[in-house]
Amino acid sequence: MATADLDVRRGAPAPKDRLVNDFSLQVATVNGSGSQSSNLVLLRTIFQMGIPVSGKNLFPSNIAGLPTWYTIRANKNHYVGRKKEVDFLVALNAETARDDVAALEPGAAVLYDEPLRLDALRSDLVFYAVPFDRLVAAVCPEAKLRKLVRNMIYDGVLAHLLHLDLAQLENALRRHFRKKPKAADLNWAAVQAGYEYASQHLPKRDRCWLEPMQENAGKIIIEGNAAAALGCLFAGVTVVGWYPITPSSSLCEYLISYLRAYRLDPATGQATYAVVQAEDELASAGIVLGAGWMGARSMTSTSGPGISLMSEFIGLGYYAEIPGVFFDVQRVGPSTGMPTRTAQGDVAFAATLGHGDARHIVLLPGTAGECYTLALAAFDLAEEFQTPVFVLSDLDLAMNHWIADPLPYPNGPLRRGKVLDAAGLERIGEFARYRDVDGDGIPYRTLPGTDHPAAPYFTRGSGHNDRALYSEKPQEYVANMDRLGRKFDTARARVPAPVLERDGAGEVGVIAFGSSHFATLESLDQLARQSGLHAAYLRLRAFPFNQQLRDFVARHRRVYVVEQNRDAQMLDLIRLELAANPGGPADLVSRLRSVRHYDGLPVDARSLSDEILRQEAQP
Amino acid sequence: MATADLDVRRGAPAPKDRLVNDFSLQVATVNGSGSQSSNLVLLRTIFQMGIPVSGKNLFPSNIAGLPTWYTIRANKNHYVGRKKEVDFLVALNAETARDDVAALEPGAAVLYDEPLRLDALRSDLVFYAVPFDRLVAAVCPEAKLRKLVRNMIYDGVLAHLLHLDLAQLENALRRHFRKKPKAADLNWAAVQAGYEYASQHLPKRDRCWLEPMQENAGKIIIEGNAAAALGCLFAGVTVVGWYPITPSSSLCEYLISYLRAYRLDPATGQATYAVVQAEDELASAGIVLGAGWMGARSMTSTSGPGISLMSEFIGLGYYAEIPGVFFDVQRVGPSTGMPTRTAQGDVAFAATLGHGDARHIVLLPGTAGECYTLALAAFDLAEEFQTPVFVLSDLDLAMNHWIADPLPYPNGPLRRGKVLDAAGLERIGEFARYRDVDGDGIPYRTLPGTDHPAAPYFTRGSGHNDRALYSEKPQEYVANMDRLGRKFDTARARVPAPVLERDGAGEVGVIAFGSSHFATLESLDQLARQSGLHAAYLRLRAFPFNQQLRDFVARHRRVYVVEQNRDAQMLDLIRLELAANPGGPADLVSRLRSVRHYDGLPVDARSLSDEILRQEAQP
Amino acid sequence: MPDRLNHIGLAPADYRGSKTTLCAGCGHNAISERIIDACFELGLQPHRVVKLSGIGCSSKSPAYFLSRSFGFNSVHGRMPSVATGALLANRTLRAIGVSGDGDTASIGIGQFIHLMRRNLPLVYIVEDNGVYGLTKGQFSATADEGQKLKSGVVNQLPALDLCAMAIESGATFVARSFSGDKRQLTQVLKAALSHQGVAMLDIISPCVTFNDQPESTKSYQYVKQHESPVHDVDFIPYFNDITVDYEPGAVTDVRLHDGSHLRLRKLDRDYDPTDRRSALGLLSNAHGGEEVLTGVFYLAPEKPDFLAGLNLVPEPLATLPDDRVRPPQSVLERINASLA
């Protein structure tokens, strides 16, 4: 990145110095000041220009008044993970502007609100001053509304500077305001004002450039939570109990709007679903279990504090063998932690949640598309295994916009597991709720209301024999616990398998999961390109693990496990997996190395590469 | 145990066939039928005869009417763990009598209530029929009271058969009823009636024999929960929030009675403590944290379901750095599990409780005496490390009677950690609540109410900088998390070290903890005596671990980790410890093997030995 | 002698459960009997009933009635949410929830209030003895102020009045009865089982084992005098069930096993239970008094229940066929298009 020669005061850089479809732009503003529309319109315009792009909202735990940053990354190579360096800053927050400018690399560009006078701060940046107030006053006579459209001006300025396709921009904008045509007109006027001003006063001097591509044909752009909600919709969820918590609330809120749109009986307008906003997470979990016991596809979504509160109920679900889907959209720390920052911190907690012995199925979507497909899978697995199933998303995946393939329609019927109705009971003769008839550890169940004398049973935790009768007999207890263990082993082959995303040269392997995926892909390319390190990459999609994980570790000398938490939780789960199932090379466990990122920001490729190289340099 | 030649119909066995101070006696009865007094008097008599002994109550989750078994084990070698085989059965429960008798080894003895006619069941046992109703009617004219003293009759019968010291028996009985002399007289009459009847009608034919020893001089006999309560008392606990749950309730109930007796101000009768029976475990945990934050020594005791409910609060305690002692008296399974059965099932859960990254100090008492000493230690550690500390006991340790050395008076003052008062603040100049001043990760704190302008700070979870100001800055977050990690590392050297209970031949090591201790000791002797296997034994007393654990594993080829849960939770913690801190032989992790026991009964030596031998026979 | 049959042709035995494991004489057993009677008399189909409970002696009792119904013994204090999920999944079943005063008024008061507020069609029975039976006699939040534990601990807190709480929170059927009042309890249970909305029954149900007044010198205490001072209660004597039978408007004194007395007053026949304000007034007058008022305090039969408010299809959601819960491919295509 030969930026040193760039003369920031002169004209546009030579083509060779340009960052074409390969830069990140950050809008620094104040929470609640209404820049979200401008940012989304910008994002969508770039998307519609066929350029790979992502948008990340870095917001405070606050409704209005604290600093917030929105970062758009356009990248021709589909590197849509976070990039640490900002190439183009839109500085609108007086409070952070100095710090924001100070953090830039030489050669970066700054578009700022004229009164901030940022151009005095540094001489190695490209500055563009824009008189927002004056421009907005001209287009918006009604003073009250000015603040609302003010931010749209920078879309217009950027249209000129970055070479946005104006037609696409207008299209994106009108689409955004499709239900409010007057607002659309007003905003479009603001865009035009910005564009005109820039055309007249701001000759292009920075390096950021957009050029149309064809990469997004047929693609969609979606937040992980919206995709997960669609997964629930098409999984046929019928009972939802939830309690609001950032960053999970929008999952249920999207789901509610989809259900209202698509799950009313066409003839009667009656709902084929029930959603309850519960009084807290203990209650949401109870609702999920009660409904799952009754035979419904039930779910909740929450974040770490909610998972903590659900511990007792989910533990009961494991022992009483009740299906239910639990989305955990992870965030940082305890309640008064950093609730609007991202993390992968609940991996270990979810895997064994509850007092006593317990093991849970945990699904790990790595893309927005997988938020959808793994939601579908979660409902099938929960009912097939009669157990709580976790889907672990995180704030980055869940609340940011990602490009994805169109969501595929699920094929085949809902897999509802071993449920016996009256006819089934007739057929099999004897029914024992907790008997391992098929040798896979999964028993048969009946649903309340079944009209057959053999159907009813009494549900409790673990103190029962295989006929669901109360028992404290040691042998019966052990037999039941061992069967539960067998059931979990059966799940190994049935949960989504890991994906071998890249094959490597054999020496170094990388394991990652969840929202680390895109940064990992980019890092692999960096390592190959810049350091000749050709690492393989296995992306985990579920716990329990299977043989593929073991084989992957066995094929490499050093295996880096990438994760977004302090305690290397996934690494630990892998260590235990390898240690518990010996066979193959004796030193498998010691081949594992840890790459952690836990500052609350989404992980970026550069940090990964640096850390891997640092460790590669060690013996 | 050459029992085959024993002629169960003839006279007393020859001295060489006798089980002198080496047998187990089981009383099978019905819950709520009032046999607890007879059993405790029996236990105490044997104790007073100087013979090592233990008593274990195996009771149902029920108040009255279900089967219950009380087992007394007398053993000259101090093997006071559970023994699977019953040598002498007192069969008073019509419902289980057939099964109880069927389970006996040939040559065992059965004392039964005459109408049960058990003698017809088997010909290879020694039977003694006793007409309880007739005998009790004679000594207790008041019909209403007969059921109450009826059970005392078998103490009399056993006095004759087992050669109990009658003077000690009377002493133990009068001591037991010391506050109710009339009841004592009545019960003593019943004992005498039993004794007389046996002397006249029941010639000794079985092999169980008691002979006075001198092993208990200066010893005490105590339940683990009572010892733990005394630990809290002498640790100077001031605030207790609790919620009843078996098997932890008696800890707080003992504590309440000790506090009422010994912690009222002599001058005013005012209490130097506060105990609140909270509305649930979330509230108990909140009380502990609120009081700990305020500077009090605070605690709660609960069992697994309560720990699950406390997850969010304890997680907050870790991040907000608030001291508090959490006793977890472990039991089996979820709420409707087997609440009156024992387990070591919460080890892994406690070690990392809470969503997000967290690590807790966990103390592991292995004897009743340690329930006391580690309770003392827990309060010091909680305040020194400003963090929640767990003490993991279990039902076996907590609710059964154990012989122990007299409880030692703690030496030295209470260690209350880095607390700055107004004078301290003056001295140090600048105060930053979360700054690592000493490099050990442990910051200084001030207590609310401190009259100094620098004292007050605002407590939250993790979203703060080192001056306790709200911050979402990535670097500040990482710095704080890393300091918390350092603090935990500091704890390694300060928690109670493991105890090398036995040194071995170098080949095989055994690691155990908690209530597995006595069975492990006995198993080691069995292995040495019967199979020539001389194993070393390291008893863990705390998490985090330290170098001694690593060294122990390094010194042995195969190391068996004994624990009472299905999922080998301690083994996993050890694996992670060894894997996370490389150095030494590369194959340390693969030297570990698992010995698990999880049927709800206390582990017994024979099961351990058999399992170790089974694994020793494998490659 | 063959059992008499009800209008769907079932005998009382068809409504029984497994043998109780509660103490003899425990009020909870009598309540189970009355539930059996009520269900028999109403001619409910056992398989159309589900039983839910929390944790406690009381919460065990669903195992002791209706063994031909499904049951769920869940976690302590949080049965209301489980019942909510269950009824959302299948609104066509009748649900009976059994709880204790510890389960409801202590750990469970939060879910209790929200259950009442939602007016979920559940018969919610509190088997109220003022103590935690199963954990051996600690106070619950309905214990009388001034009551004393064996250990000497005195309850200094006012009792929560669950009936008043229920009405305050939005319940539509609120009653109090006594476990030993066969006639009233059966009637109230039948009315509750016929109510469309939440029916909260606070049933005084003495614990013969732990709810003892130490100052009393009668029966149970007398036995206690002679018992040994082990930490737990060791010997549990056998008691017969207590029964009472008295008229509306009347007062009766019940002698409990521990020798103490309970004074019950039955609401007048002409009491109008549909006025929320006067129901609350009545209870606030009675609060903390010497008498326990029994009867149906409040009834709002017209208020739509929670499920009605959700405008659900009439069939159980749990077993709707795939094509009614998974929108067709065209819907997904439309959604994809809107995101493209």
Add this chain to the structure above:
Amino acid sequence: MPDRLNHIGLAPADYRGSKTTLCAGCGHNAISERIIDACFELGLQPHRVVKLSGIGCSSKSPAYFLSRSFGFNSVHGRMPSVATGALLANRTLRAIGVSGDGDTASIGIGQFIHLMRRNLPLVYIVEDNGVYGLTKGQFSATADEGQKLKSGVVNQLPALDLCAMAIESGATFVARSFSGDKRQLTQVLKAALSHQGVAMLDIISPCVTFNDQPESTKSYQYVKQHESPVHDVDFIPYFNDITVDYEPGAVTDVRLHDGSHLRLRKLDRDYDPTDRRSALGLLSNAHGGEEVLTGVFYLAPEKPDFLAGLNLVPEPLATLPDDRVRPPQSVLERINASLA
């Protein structure tokens, strides 16, 4: 101009906190101001006060007053237990708890009731806006029946009346006020801070951002019309604080930022707040009505508080010296002997 000083020589500034991060015009900010006023006017020593809260916009506010006092922002809905532990540990401090209606009436109603029942000497403030502000506008359990969310979801559940609940549960000081009623609120706060026992203040505190009536065509809605349909509320306009001032016995109409009206009625001067029964009656009359009644509904100044009932030594338990909390060696020897 130097600040006026109170009787302990402190200025209003000595009672301020850090700069608020709540929305401009949020009722919660006005309440913080009134807490500052009340503490200043009473001349409380800031270091003798502790501030506790749960989670929510409201629960953040302790950071915005009394920065010379210790504060604890704990977990959602469970602050009462933290406050209980804190006051047990140091009964000599004055404690102010701040909560929201979600924090109190939804997730926290259980701890709320037990707090009231215990009559812990805590000033418990509910900053009541009927919504979850911090998580962007969902209903809480004090939302009005029939209220509508932006998403179209209608609240079909009755609002919990926290004042009635508090009185039912045993609270000894129960009042309702309005964030914008400077005079009344300051008075009520001062009275509450002087009360020895739990003081529950339900303070209506409109959320300017989420508590909007969609049918309204005024101010805030007008802006909304022009806002973009992003999932979250994007633009938060700047509002001034609402203030009202009216006489006891009078009624006043407050126009809220969303254009809707709130009708407040103040209790008469001659209302007698010491009668529990009439307080409950008053509230049950007002329940669900059009007006919001404000004032001190109930006051039981004589009832001993929870700490008094524990018969504690006067000094803080937290800092008793070793020899007062660890019995001497002789005691242990006696205990050992009794077990030998």
